[in-house]
Amino acid sequence: MAAIAKIHPVLGLPDPQLLATHPVMHQWLAPEKGLLYRLRQAMAQAGASPARCVVLLPYAQLRPLAQRLWQQVFDDGFAPRFETTRSWTTALGAGVDGIFDLRQDRAQDLLTAHSLLVQAGQSVRADQLAPHLVDAALQLAPLAAGRAPQQRAVWAQACRDMLRVTQGGEAGQWEALVAQVALEWVHISAYASDVLYTEVPWQQVDLVLQVCGLNADPLAEGLQAHWGPGRWVPCQWMAVEQTLALAQSSRWRAHACLDAQDEARRSAACAVRHIQAGRFPLALVSSDRAFTRQIQVQLEAAGVSVRDETGWKLSTTRAGTYTMALLRAAVWNASTDTVLAWLKLAPFASAQVDALEALLRRYGVRDWAQVARLGALQKQPALVQLLDLVAQVREPLQQRGTLTDALGRLRGALQRSGYGALLEATGSHPAVVPEGSAMLACLQLDAQAHDAWAETAQRTWSLAEFTAWVNQSLEAASWSPEYPQNEQVVLVPMSQLLARPFAAVLLCGCDEQRLPASAPPAGIWTRAQREALGLPSREALDQVQRLAWATALHTPEIDILWRTSDDSGEALMPSTLVQALQVHGNGVDAAQSAWMKEVSPQPQQPPQPQAQALGVQRLSASAYDDLRTCPYRFFALRILGLQSDDELEQDVDKRDFGVWLHEVLSRFHRQLALAGDADRARQSELLDAAADAVSKVQGLAHAEFLPFMASWPAVRDHYLGWLQAHQAAGYAFEQSELARERSWQGVRLQGRLDRVDRQAQGGVLVLDYKTESSTRVRERIASPMEDTQMAFYGALLQEETADPVEGSYLMLSENECKAFAQPDMALAVQSLLDGIAHDVQQIAQGAALPALGEGDACTYCAARGLCRKDTWGSV
Ligand code: SF4
Structure with missing residues (x-):
């Protein structure tokens, strides 16, 4: 293990002793059986120089680690290239640009799906079915990409035959249609990875060594079958039995938390404690995005440097939130609350929005369309000016037009509301909103819409259709903030713990709801179809989940956290994966360990x-x-x-009736005083007229009132x-x-x-x-x-x-x-x-x-x- 002592400064792990005993480091570096030695042996057996070999890793985050380890261990010769299939394909300059190619970019793919459905005679339901079609196509795409282009037609015909046999019945007619169109789509589509079936990559490479990940990889399997063992050698990271056995012997701390808040606080406290003890970088795993954000806020408040590898949905970033708030506020019958929600984010409204909100809440103006009629507002010039600007931003967005038109209007609305400038970098200065360029690129707002884009979206779009498309595009696109130089905590998906030597791991959200040991596979496919098509079965997915869990347990320090009740107070059990671990008895209750600090109960007195x-x-x-x-x-x-x-949007209730009645009687008596003598019938008329007028001013919808x-x-x-x-x-x-x-x-x-x-x-x-x-x-x-x-x-x-x-x-x-x-x-x-x-x-x-x-x-x-x-x- 002499090599390990040399390696640790490179990894930034502060404790060489920890490295010397880390099971993952052992798996990388053990002479003979370690992965690096096995890779070099495979190269030697094939007679290939490392300089002309590519090692394909299961995910990109392993590349720098593998490169550093190789250089440290074999510092006397050439190193192979460490790639993933995606990075290798990109390095070869491959891409797809056909109009109907599946781009794996939801913004574009939704448009293509809509076009395909229209061509299939489904114009009426195209909007509704397009998201399902994209999902189905993305599930089939790896299978299609796993066939050489010249074999894809045979594969597609076999799939067509199979679908014909396994489909039927009125109930599944839309699923059947989506499945058929998805199949034709992935069949006619080209893939960037198609270049790997050609001789182009082999001009500089003699041998590919593929390190297998936890999930089946149809593309790698297809390439392996295509090129044969002379050019393509698969390597296991660790045998399945060894993975499971190593996990069973792990020691871990169990944190049964009261609820979500307790779990978030304990997670952050565990992380800080590990860092104080020098056990970092540590991995934090949680599938609940909102919960992870809570922990992240607490860690950053404690001065901990956090690297987020899980990625943010663009829809949850500032830029995405602003764009969606703007589009929702542009609807012609938007509520006052919806428009205020946007204005609170809009730079141009920041000086007046509080005064405007106070006024609108005082008068209970629920519909934005009523705002301009509010007499009290007309007396405040700054607010009148603000309303003009709001109209200038909102109204153009309400027009129908092509996608190119709609994107142009959105671009204009972002600029007019003062947000556009925040999204774009100027000169050497980065954008004020860091995810700005990612959002502009996702919607192609940074340039005139691409020709191919426009070609697939020639139809006329309403604001609602455009908003739905933007929403789905931002939901599907992810963005990663810039990584800190020396992270102490890494937020990481469980599947990406494989082969990474973290000093400690926090497994959060390990309750029966957030970490089910078995979940039905996503998508429209029946069990028979999954089997026949080669999509992973539920059992295969469960096995992947078990292996990912076992891999997480290969870390020397393990904290497993789960909540014992959900937000409604309902009791929760730990995940069955945790229960299975408990059977082996290697867990220590954190409440009994030195980790917990005894705090005396403080009586809660009424405040004075x-x-x-x-x-x-x-x-x-x-x-x-x-x-x-x-x-x-x-x-x-x-x-x-x-x-x-x-709240402005509460249903009309007795209090609203009271407010309305006060105003009606006030108006009635002022009118009655002007009318002079009025008999009972005339009084009744005046009172009804006052009632109508006040209902209009207060914007009370007839049905509600x-x-x-x-x-x-x-x-x-x-x-x-x-x-x-x-x-x-x-x-x-x-x-x-x-x-x-x-x-x-x-x-x-x-x-x-x-x-x-x-x-x-x-x-x-x-x-x-x-x-x-x-x-x-x-x-x-x-x-x-x-x-x-x-x-x-x-x-x-x-x-x-x-x-x-x-x-x-x-x-x-x-x-x-x-x-x-x-x-x-x-x-x-x-x-x-x-x-x-x-x-x-x-x-x-x-x-x-x-x-x-x-x-x-x-x-x-x-x-x-x-x-x-x-x-x-x-x-
Ligand atoms: S503030 Fe006073 S009135 Fe309100 S809940 Fe507390 S004790 Fe009751």
């Missing part, structure tokens, strides 16, 4: 913040109600301002009946939606009164509309000392009138319209003002604001996640 440094500047009726209900809620929501925005509109005639008639009696009692409407403020003990009291009426004898009546039940309204007035809302309104009016102020809640429903008077308004107002003075003084003196809410107050409380009421039970 103080706010003397912040003080109370303003109070509204609802804010003061929060203070009385739960001081902590007041602190969190009102003093700290931690309030969430209402139908249940409330059905009750409207009854509500209207009850209201007009009440109004008649109210007026007969000497009251007259004076103002509605009245904003008022006053100062009290250094605090601004502020509120908006639904309505103020004047009494013939000179008194003032505050009316507050309620659509809640009469029981709830009665509770409000049961004790003048408890009713903060009406008292608050009384306090606001008190300063500006010498007349007595009365207050009533006006309950409106389809069954009745009834006023509930606050019996002792003066007492309620005085009691409220005294209470405010006392409470504000207490807060200023540093009194605690404890979480005291109970019952309904807590059930619907927006601060429940902050006060952590749900964890107090564990105190």
